[in-house]
Amino acid sequence: MLTQEQNKALTQVGSGTPMGELLRRYWHPIAASTEVEKIGTTKKVKLLGEELVLFRDKSNNLGLVGDKCAHRxxxxxxxxxxxxxxRCQYHGWLxxxxxxxxxxxxxxxxSNFKNKIKIAGYEVREVGGLVFAYMGPAPAPELPKWDLFVKDNVIRTIGFAEIPCNWLQIMENSLDPTHLEWLHGHYFEHVFEQQGRPQDEWKITKHHLKIGFDEFDWGIIKRRVLExxxxxxxxxxxxHPIVFPTMLRVGDSGAHSFQIRVPMDDETTLHFWYTCFVPKEGVKVPENYPISLYECPITDENGKYVVDYIDGQDMMAWITQGRIADRTTERLGTSDKGIIMFRRMLQRELKKMENGEDPKCVIRDPEINNNIELPQEENKFSEGGLLSGVAKDWNTRYAPNLDEIIDICKGGKVLSNL
Incomplete structure (x- = not known):
């Protein structure tokens, strides 16, 4: 367990807090490019406790400034x-x-009054269909070109949800392999039973024989052996890797995915599911095939958590721990060694930052940043690829063009164009 002070140090993300300053050393996605592709568009966003406005000016450049005009x-x-x-709509300050x-x-x-007026403003850049912001000290590091952001001949989808809980409990879920057999195994069977569906539709209810964790250049590799x-x-x-500090990589031969956790404030996280569907050999994805954007529901029309898909089950577990999990009352076991390893890594990187060093995964060398390849399973759980139909038990079931994506990737006819 952690003390209250230790828990605050790891969960608070505002300016001037230890974790808030560490997280400001990284680029964070704040929107899909399609949300601000039109010149003149504005979008209100929140990142690391700050209310901001993202916009695209008439020169087709993106900007990110504080939400409030300094005038009134x-x-x-x-x-x-x-x-x-x-330009502010009220009195025209630019x-x-x-x-x-x-x-x-x-x-x-x-008058030189305008020269004395400045509101918050931060660098923004685009890669792979996402808009990223950097809120830390200058000079900004490289915006990481993780392999999925620059991968050729794939179909991309971006799912998102605004999760009412702290970022850390979401990340800790990714360092917890054994929840797979229970939350996504036995519990899935229970959900299917309640729905009257065959329980053997989902076949990962297997006991963990062994789990392991290894640090690597970009974070932690999580491993498991099932029965x-x-x-x-x-x-x-x-x-599969947990990329420090806020990203999980997962997938198989049919689809490679990032889960990216963006701390909006201490109690809210913007979550992105960034998926690249990989066509079978010899299939060419149409040029400029659009990146679909969709929201992943947390609850249904009755306010109940949607738990008949994997990501919905995860969200239910994250949220029901509370807006900020109380780690002073937890009881960790030997199966929680990945969580302990991640917390120690956070504490270590905090000390590096306080000593004036760049923390882990802050990239300065453009040569290193050309295309950062990450490990990727091709036959997860020995159950076949996501295109076998399992895709509809993941967040991608909400992609508006999922059936078309699968048809294209399997070599079928393109049915339409979004």
Whole structure:
């Protein structure tokens, strides 16, 4: 268990807090590119406790500034982008893409008042259909080009949900292999029984014989051996990585995925499911095939958690621990060694940052950043690829074009174009 002070140090994300300062050393996705692809678009976002407005100006550049105009506190969500920034709709004060005021129409032309006015403003960049923000000290590190962001000949989908809980309990779930056999195994069977579906539709209710964790350059590799398997199985021999500090990589031959956890504030996390569907050999994905964006539901029309798909089960477990899990009352066992390892890594990297060093996964060398390949299982659980039909028990079931994606990847005819 942790003390209350230790729990706060690992969960608070605001400016000036230990974890808030550590997380500001990294790029975080804040929107899908399609949400701000139109010139003149604005979108209100929240990141690391700060209310911000993302916009695309008339020069087709993205900017990210504080939500409130410095003049009278009006929200810039309703401001209008110009050639080189965003203008407040109330009195016309103009801010550049990093928050510097550059024009005050009703002040004297000779006034230098505008030069003294600056609101928060941060760097934003795009890769792989996502918009990323950096809120840390200059100079900004490289925006990591993880392999899925730059992979050729795949179909991408982006799912999202705003999760009402702290980012850390979501990440700790990824360091907890044994919940697979219970939450996504025995519990899935229970859910299917309640729905009147055959319980053997989902076949990963297997006991864990062995779990393991190894640190590598980009985080931690999680490994498992299930009943009936050996260490030659890819889930042990290759494993799948937790990329420090906020990302999980998972998938198999049919679909490779990132789960990215973005701390909005201490009690809310924006969660992205970024999936690349891989066509069978010889199948060419149509050029400029659109990246679909969809929201993953947490609850149904009755306010009950949606638990008949894997990611819904995870969200239920994350949220029911409370907005911020109370780690002063937990009782960790030997199966929780991955969680303990991750917490120690966070504490170690906090100390590195406090000593003026770059923490783990902060990339400065562009050569290293060309295409960062991560380990990937190709036959997860020995159950076949996600395109076998299992895709509909994951978040991707909510992708509006899932059937078309599967048809394309299997070599079928393109049915439509989003």
């Amino acid at each position: 506190g009006v929200s810039l969500e309703y401001g209008f982008p110009t050639e080189c920034g965003i 801010y550049d893409r990093l928050g510097q005021c550059t024009d005050q129409p009703n002040e004297p032309e000779t 009936g398997q050996t260490e030659e199985n890819e889930d042990w021999a290759i494993g």
